[in-house]
Amino acid sequence: MSKLVTKITDSEMEVMRVLWEADGELPLADIRKHLMQTSNWETSTIKTLLRRLCQKGVVLATKKEVFYYKPLISKEEYAEHTTQRLIDRLYSGSAKNLVASLLGNKKLDDTDIEELRTMFKVGDKDE
Amino acid sequence: MSKLVTKITDSEMEVMRVLWEADGELPLADIRKHLMQTSNWETSTIKTLLRRLCQKGVVLATKKEVFYYKPLISKEEYAEHTTQRLIDRLYSGSAKNLVASLLGNKKLDDTDIEELRTMFKVGDKDE
DNA sequence: ATGGGTAGTTTACATCTGTAACCTGTTAAT
């Protein structure tokens, strides 16, 4: 895990999502192509966001014929960190509270629960 | 539920937490007293945050001998909104994925799961 | 060679955030 897990802003997150989905390195052109489907940012905006992400140390740009951009934090790692923050701030530090609220709000239905149950019934003892 | 659920910043959230915990209206002096235990903000900082929260429409100030401040969004409401955003952005929109990850990361242990199970075994049919 | 597209780099600029000082008026204590 990374040290302080720098804050990734909303706009930056859109870029990260593209990089995460691609699961590898992408050149600007490809990033642009992906983002054009969801946002209508100018290319220069995307370039600014990539620059800031590199500065923050969460993306690495590798020079080839052209720069290739690659995430240095995995989506899972970042998700875990962010989720923990959420739990600390809004669920009194208890993951159980979060899940209870999801159940209460019907964000998890019976099928989900069944799946989770089987999913974790198995891998439980092997460690 | 509120329309757009304005963004509450990190600093502002500290103030909201005090208001939520107090579950009622609080005058500045009380808010200050609570916050002094966790932050060492100057009073003017707290006043600025309260002003911004009022502007954003998430806190109401009622004039008595002195202003009393009261949250207009409940913690639960805000938590639900924020959690949904998290799920959308980092768990492919699936609450199940979130929970799976909590289980995988041991953020939920067997006791938690047991509790959740009994907690929701009961209230399930009555609606 | 000339012009259009694109990558990389620099600069811009309004708004938002974090943090606070300052001013004014009132109250409470000396």
Add this chain to the structure above:
DNA sequence: ATTAACAGGTTACAGATGTAAACTACCCAT
């Protein structure tokens, strides 16, 4: 009456964020 404390209101100011234009250098097509 004088002053210390505090509430309410106004102003400040640096750094972060959202969004982008401009400039430079190169490659490709005419």
